[in-house]
Amino acid sequence: MTMAIVRIIDFETTGTEPPAEVCEVGYSDLDTETRAIAEPVSWLCGVKEMPPEVRAVHHISLADCAGQPAFDEFRLYDGPAVIAAHNADFERKFIRCTLPMICTYKAALRVWPEAPGHSNGTLRYWLEDQGLIKPRHDLTQPAHRAGPDAYTTAHILAALLNAGATGKEMVAWTLEPRLLPTCPLGKFRGKPWPEVEAGFLGWMLRQEGMEEDLKWNARREIARREQGETK
Numbered sequence: 001m002t003m004a005i006v007r008i009i010d011f012e013t014t015g016t017e018p019p020a021e022v023c024e025v026g027y028s029d030l031d032t033e034t035r036a037i038a039e040p041v042s043w044l045c046g047v048k049e050m051p052p053e054v055r056a057v058h059h060i061s062l063a064d065c066a067g068q069p070a071f072d073e074f075r076l077y078d079g080p081a082v083i084a085a086h087n088a089d090f091e092r093k094f095i096r097c098t099l100p101m102i103c104t105y106k107a108a109l110r111v112w113p114e115a116p117g118h119s120n121g122t123l124r125y126w127l128e129d130q131g132l133i134k135p136r137h138d139l140t141q142p143a144h145r146a147g148p149d150a151y152t153t154a155h156i157l158a159a160l161l162n163a164g165a166t167g168k169e170m171v172a173w174t175l176e177p178r179l180l181p182t183c184p185l186g187k188f189r190g191k192p193w194p195e196v197e198a199g200f201l202g203w204m205l206r207q208e209g210m211e212e213d214l215k216w217n218a219r220r221e222i223a224r225r226e227q228g229e230t231k
Contacts (some may be wrong), residue, residue, distance in 0.1 A: 003032045003167040006102065007080035008157060010150040011091050012058040014047050021047040022071035022094050023060050026146025028154040029080065032161060037154045039139060042147030045071040058144045073097065082167060086120045086153045088174055102167070103174040104156045110173060111163050113181030124152045132159045177213040184214070193221040 012024035026042035046069055050062040073095045076083070080099065085091040088103035108118050115126050121143060127133045133155040140148050160170065173179070183189060188196045204210055204218040 003082045005080045006030045006032060006082045006084050006154075006157065006167075007076060008084045008104075008150045008154040009076060009091055010085060010146045010153065011094055012060060012144070012146050013094065014050055014054055016090070018093055020054075021045070023047045023050065023065050024058065024146040025071065025076070026148070026150040027076060028147070028151040030084075030154045030157055032167070035158050035161070037135075037151070037158060040147035040151040042145070042150075044068045059142075060145075082171070084153065084157055086149070086156065100167075100171045101174055102157065102170040104153055104160065104170075106173050106176070106178045107160050107165055107170045108156065109179050109181060111160055111165050120149055120152055120156070123156050127156065127159050132162070177216040179220075180213075180217050183217075193217065193224075196221065198222070198225070 006029070008028050008030060010026045011022045012026075013022050014020045022045050024042060024044050026040050028040040029038040030036070044060070044065050046067070047062070047065050050060065050065070055061060071094070076095075077097070077099065082100045082102060083097055084102035084104060086103070087105045088101050092101065105118055108115065108123055112118075112123075112126075116122060117126075124133070124135065124140065128135070135152060135155045139151050142148060161167075181192070183191050183193060183196050183200075186200065188200055201218045201222055205215055
């Protein structure tokens with residue numbers, strides 16, 4: 001897959017599910033050939049309300065958004081060949097984009113299962129401590145704002161490419177459930193999947209309310225064992 005310019009996007013919103021609205025848009029472009037990362041671009045969008053529980057995350061007020069035009073996703077698509085976001089399933093709820101999309105969260109779970117966490121901020125500092133990325137600190141602040149978060153994610157994507165992940169692989173991973181490095185629940189919480197008892201995996205599949213991503217990981221481990229793989 002030829003990616004050339006990838007546009008890394010981030011949204012701040014008035015809630016986690018539509019009809020919640022996008023109140024801020026940010027993006028930062030990554031040139032996949034040179035690994036050059038552009039300074040972030042961001043703008044506020046007009047919204048009808050700003051619940052206090054979401055304002056407490058991004059600190060954007062209804063007054064900040066007053067007089068701004070409503071979110072128009074088509075302002076995002078002038079030039080990039082691919083769109084990327086950290087936890088792209090969230091951004092995808094608010095757009096109808098037909099470009100290929102990369103989720104850096106899902107990719108990071110596969111490339112760096114040993115990371116201490118896979119949030120945007122944790123990955124940023126973990127990679128920075130290893131000398132794998134060198135973002136400008138002033139452009140990463142304040143956290144939980146669209147422009148700085150997109151800029152941070154752009155550095156994570158560059159590091160994923162430098163680690164050998166290809167655009168084609170990451171687009172494919174984005175279409176699959178997230179591959180968790182360890183079991184996240186019950187008495188096997190934090191244990192690698194090969195150490196989870198078969199009975200517990202079967203129990204996971206029988207739970208009607210179990211998150212589908214978790215069931216997918218359980219099925220994947222069961223299939224691995226049936227195929228006789230050792231790890």
